Amino acid sequence: MKDQIRSLQRLLAALSSRERAALLAARPAVLQQPRPRTLHQLAARLLGTASLSRSALNLGEQQFLEAAVAAADHARGPGLPFVCGRRDLEQLLGVGRGVTADRFAEVLRSLTALTLAWPDGDRVWLHPDATVLFPTALGRSAHGRPPLPAAAPLVVAAPTPEFRPATGDGHGSGAAALHFLDKVLGAFTEPWPALKQGGLSVRDVRRLARILHCPEQESRLWLHLAVTLDLVTERHGRWICTERVPGWLRTPPADRLAYLAVALADVQILPGLPTQDPKLLNQSFATTGPSTHYNAATLRLSANYSAATLRRTVLDVLAELPAGQAADDGPALAAAVHYRAPHLFGPYDPTKPPVPPRPDPYGHWPKPNVAEVTAAVLRETELLALTDRGTLTDLGRAFRRDPGDHAALRAAAEAALPLQEKATILADHTVLVPGTPSPALAELLRDACDLEFRDVRTETHRITPGSVRAYFDQRPGTDPQQLLDALSTRSTTPLPQTVTYLVRDTAARHGHITVAKAGTVLDVRDPVLATELVHHRDLAHLMLRQAGPTVLLSPLQQGPVLEALRAAGYAPNSELKPSAARAADRSEAMYELPQLLLPPPRRRRGPGVAAPGEWLADLSVDEHEPVGELARFIYNRAPSLGANDCNVLATALGAGTTVHVEYRTPARTHASVTVRGPRLDHADRLTSAAGRTPLPLSLSGLQLVLAVPDGRGRPVRGK
Structure with a gap:
């Protein structure tokens, strides 16, 4: 690995600090503390923290890297594929035969940002573990070693969807989502039978679709x-x-729509996918639940091909469209989605219709078809106002940035709902709302009206004597003119005289008889003392009211009342026994512990941390030779360490200070550990005097050694 580190170090040395910062923009793990101090250490950390997963590569990057692995393996024989000739790789990828040199350089730059392949003069270096991604690169097995193919053409360019001007912005499309979910809740006010294995049967799902007046796939989404x-x-x-x-x-409606978007991120299937096997349509199976298996009417998705990943892939493609443009749902859009994440989908040929997938003899389902997945994602996101005819809405962009940011989702949901601030009040006491009422209007309608009808476009309410009486029950002592003013303010037309008569007549008969709850009765001997208790400031929370000259009522139980009177300096007499009074105090106490307000923690002042640009500009080229006999010994045993790393480790071994070590595990993964009091055992392996290292570390596996300073910038001495 030493050759790769030195090659990458030469590449970093040729870049400016701004170019280095751009290279590390998508690699936050490289900036963790303690930071590298030399270019050699930066190169070692870049290689160690590289993402070795095909899921992070698009189709062009996979084609390029697979050809490079095959070419490097062919050039070096049975050894590890580390480097290949640039000219040989260009010939293998078809540069000059339909693939331009700019396309070759574009893909190589993207792989360089991932530290999987990078140029070095007339050669292209590879990450030492790149062969793990392609164990049989271009069909070349490690056992038979067939000859290298004559060509492995690189895709000419990244496919782009077909553009058209965007015709909508999603305004008003969120009302339908709230309407359908409300109908689902209305349907399940009565119990529905559940299957023994959990979930609903196919018959019940179709029944729900008839209730919602929507296709079966959509009813499954709302469920x-x-x-x-x-x-x-x-x-x-x-x-x-x-x-x-x-x-x-x-x-409020905007909050509900935001919660629906958050819930979509947790739905682990794509309900809009077509039926898998027509022969199994009448079979009962679970369609929802925590341990559901989707084998007949929905796609079974493993953890590597989750529905959330498929949705994000489609939304990422739409997010790259130019402003004011929308994508046509067709082969071009499906090809762009397939190019971005080819590992998620099966082979895609836009000239052939998709074949319904069937399980293999072992019961494993094949990868989904990209065209069907794209269409299903567009349909379900359009139902939730995340997309609108091939373009992302404001809600969709907020959902793509962070599904957990409820404040941003709620702000974007406001634009997706046609919130109505006013309604039309007719003479027959009918209230019409053309759309979704705003929170203020919805609260007034809920308190003073009865709901009669609701669909996607309108709501119908009615003002009745019972609804007006309920309004005054919630607000005793309210002047009827306040309700009339509220209705007049929210009405698009002058308030009908029949509504005015109804409100005033109901208010005139309201409140002639008052029924109140009395938790405690206070029998006071002196009317003056009774008046004093009612107006006492320290007893205001008892809510005392006079039922007679010497009779007071409180809604609280006797325990809190006794305690409050004694705390105010009075000596009340209780009819309860002391034990019963204490029990009442424990069971009926209405006090809560005050919330402790803790001051924010103080930040310790430490050494200033340089900005990434300044830090990258200050990196020095590693020393050519280690200093000291012990450092030279480590340099000969640890081929991946630079001279600076060997000097730091040698100093720590002599002084017992603490060092940060990054190394390769036997499983060829990158790991790190902080070693306090490092030392070498009899086999020249790195251990710790405190015994806190995971295991003795071989010097040959070390990649990076950094001193760990204390708060004052001095090396930490091991205990």
């Missing part, structure tokens, strides 16, 4: 969203609404 939000759940063999539904219905 999964309701379950994810814990609004519908299975209890005692029945599916029914939970106690969270009333709170959900009182939540």
Whole structure:
């Protein structure tokens, strides 16, 4: 690995600090403390923290790297594929035969940012573990070693979707999502039978689709969203609404739409995918639940091909469209999605219709078809106002940035809902709302009206004597003119006279009889003392009211009342026995412990940390030779360490200070450990005097050694 580190060091030395910062922009692990101090150490950390996964490569990067591994292996024989000739690689990838040199350089730059391949003069160096990604590169097995193919053409260019001007911005599309979910909750007010293995049968899913007046795939989406939000759940063999539904219905519409977007990120299937096997349509199977297996009507997705990953891939492609442009759902869009994440999908040929997938003899489902996945994602995201006819909405962009940022999602959801601030009040007491009412209007309608009808476009309410009486019950002593003013403010037309008569007549008959709850009765001997207690500031929380000259009532129980009176300096007499009074104090106490307000923690002042640009500019070229006999010994035993690393480790071995060590494990992975009091054992392996290293580390596996300073910038001495 030493040759790779030195080659990458030469590349970093030729870059400016700004170019180095751009190279590390997507590699936050490289900037962890303690930071490298030389270019050799930076190169070692770049190689150690490289992402060795095909899921991080697009189609062009996979084609390039696979050809480079095959060419390097062919050039070096049975040894590890580390380097290949640039001219041989260009010929293998078809540069000059349909592939331009700019395309070759473009893919090589993207692989350089991942530290998987980088140029060095007339050669291209590879990460030493690149062969793990392609054990049979271009079909060349390690046992038979067939000859290198004559050509492995690189895709000419990254496919781009077909553009067209965007015709919408998603305004108003979120109301349909709230409407369908409300209908699901209305359907599950009565219990639905659950299967023994959990979930709903196919027959019940189709029944729900008829209730919602939507396709079966869409009804499955709304059902999964309701379950994810814990609004519908299975209890005692029945599916029914939970106690969270009333709170959900009182939540403002923008918040509800934001919660739906968050719930979509947790739905682990793509309900919009077509049926897998028509022969299994009548089979009962689970369609929702924590341990569901999707084998007949939905795609079974493993952890590597999760629905969340598929959705993000499609949304990432839409996010790259120019402003004001939308993508046509067709072969060009599917090809762009396949290019971005080829490991997620099976082979894609836009000239052939997709073949319905079937399991192999072992019961494993093949990878999904990219065209079907793209269409399903576009459909379900459009239903939730995340996309609109091939373009991302503001809500979709907020969802793509961070599904957990509820404040940003709520702000974007406002644009996806046609919130109405006013309604039309008719003479027959009917209230019409053309759309989704705003939170203020919804609260007024909920308190003073009865809901009669609701769909995607309109809501119909009615003002009745019962709804007006309920309004005054919640607000005793309210002047009827306040309700009339509120209705007049929210009405698009002058308030009808019939509504005015109804409100005033109901208010005139309201409150003639008052029924109140009395938790404690206070019998006071002196009317003056009774008046004093009612107006005492320290007893205001008892909410005392006079039922007679010497009779006071409080809604609190006797225990808190006795305690408050004694704390105010009075000596009340209780009819309860002392033991009963103490029990009442414990069971009926209405006080809560005050919340402790802790001051923010103080930040310790330490050495200033340089900005990434300044830090990258200050990196020095590593020394050519180690200093001292022990450092030279380490240099000969640790081929991946630079001279500076050997000097730091030798100093730590002599002084017992603490060092940060990064190394390669036997499983060829990158790991790090802080060693306090390092020393070498009888086999010249690195151990710790404190015995806190994971295991003795071979010097040949060390990649990076950095001194660990204390808060004052001095090396930490091991204990």
